[in-house]
Amino acid sequence: MxxxxxxxxxxxxxxxxxxxxxxxxxxxxxxxxxxxxxxxxxxxxxxxxxxxxxxxxxxxxxxxxxxxxxxxxxxxxxxxxxxxxALRADGRLGGHIVSGHVDCTAKIRAMRAEGNAVYMELAVPAEYLIYLVRKGSVALDGTSLTVFDVGQDLITVSLVPHTRAATILGAKKPGDLVNLECDILAKYAERMLQPSANQAVGLSLNTLKEHGFA
Missing domain, CATH: 2.40.30.20 (Elongation Factor Tu (Ef-tu); domain 3)
Structure with a gap:
């Protein structure tokens, strides 16, 4: 991790x-x-x-x-x-949980400067957008970032000066590819909500009520 x-x-x-x-x-x-x-x-x-x-x-x-x-x-x-x-058990989790298992590559579509930030728009394969939410976490080339916005086929992140200076993202330009890893917690949540072979339906509000969780 x-x-x-x-x-x-x-x-x-x-x-x-x-x-x-x-x-x-x-x-x-x-x-x-x-x-x-x-x-x-x-x-x-x-x-x-x-x-x-x-x-x-x-x-x-x-x-x-x-x-x-x-x-x-x-x-x-x-x-x-x-x-x-790799993360030490006695270290600070300053970003978010990153597994190092890349989901896909994303292409930088556009970059624009605003104040001390640079906004980066990236085209993301449709099947991975379900795991990306506004204000959620994403890893780009291993860098923990906050998702600024999510569109139909893209996401936007904001790069602060330190990120641009301390990582290779500061040298990226439109057309470049970056490795993208979605938040693993989102992937586990989706899996838990899907029906299994021994379960007619996935997790639902009624199921939670039946078992005293809601």
């Missing part, structure tokens, strides 16, 4: 392609302070496993599904990436 609070921006040192897979080597510093083999690090919001590390780099393997479903398939030597170590 992660919080969506980016710890540092790393740089892709190398990409070694394999058969429908790849190995990334990423230069970093903060996330390497207490790193170990098998540790989880979020790279642009994608939870990956550390397979090797040195004083200033770590390596990780990308499986075929990761290359198909995320923007990590497009990174190359010199690409800057958001990095975050």
């Amino acid at each position: 992660f919080t969506g609070i980016i710890e540092e921006i790393g740089t892709v040192r190398s990409v070694t392609p394999g058969r429908d897979a790849a190995t990334l080597e990423i230069a970093a510093s903060v996330v390497l302070e207490d790193v170990g083999i098998g540790d989880s690090i979020a790279v642009n919001g994608v939870c990956v496993t550390v397979t090797e590390f040195s004083r200033d780099t770590f390596k990780t393997d990308l499986m075929p599904e990761t290359l198909k479903a995320t923007s990590l398939a497009t990174v190359k030597h010199g690409t800057r990436v958001n990095l975050e170590r």
Whole structure:
């Protein structure tokens, strides 16, 4: 689990392609302070496993599904990436619960400055809009953000100066892709409300009343 609070921006040192897979080597510093083999690090919001590390780099393997479903398939030597170590049990949850399991990629449709903020509009696949609500949480390239507005096929988020300076989102432009992870609590709630094989209907107000919850 992660919080969506980016710890540092790393740089892709190398990409070694394999058969429908790849190995990334990423230069970093903060996330390497207490790193170990098998540790989880979020790279642009994608939870990956550390397979090797040195004083200033770590390596990780990308499986075929990761290359198909995320923007990590497009990174190359010199690409800057958001990095975050897994959440410690004694740490602050400064953002929201982020699993590192990216749902889809979203394309930046427009950006506009207003005061000290930059509003970013992103086109989102229709099947994921159900999990996105105004004032709810979303992770973009692993960055915890608040949804400012939801439209028919897009969402709007607001980037404050610190977010633009501390993450790669500050360098994004219209047409770029970002990894999007919906709030996992919304996905669990939808699943609980769906009928199961042994249940004629999903959770309803009548069901809650019958069991003394309403």
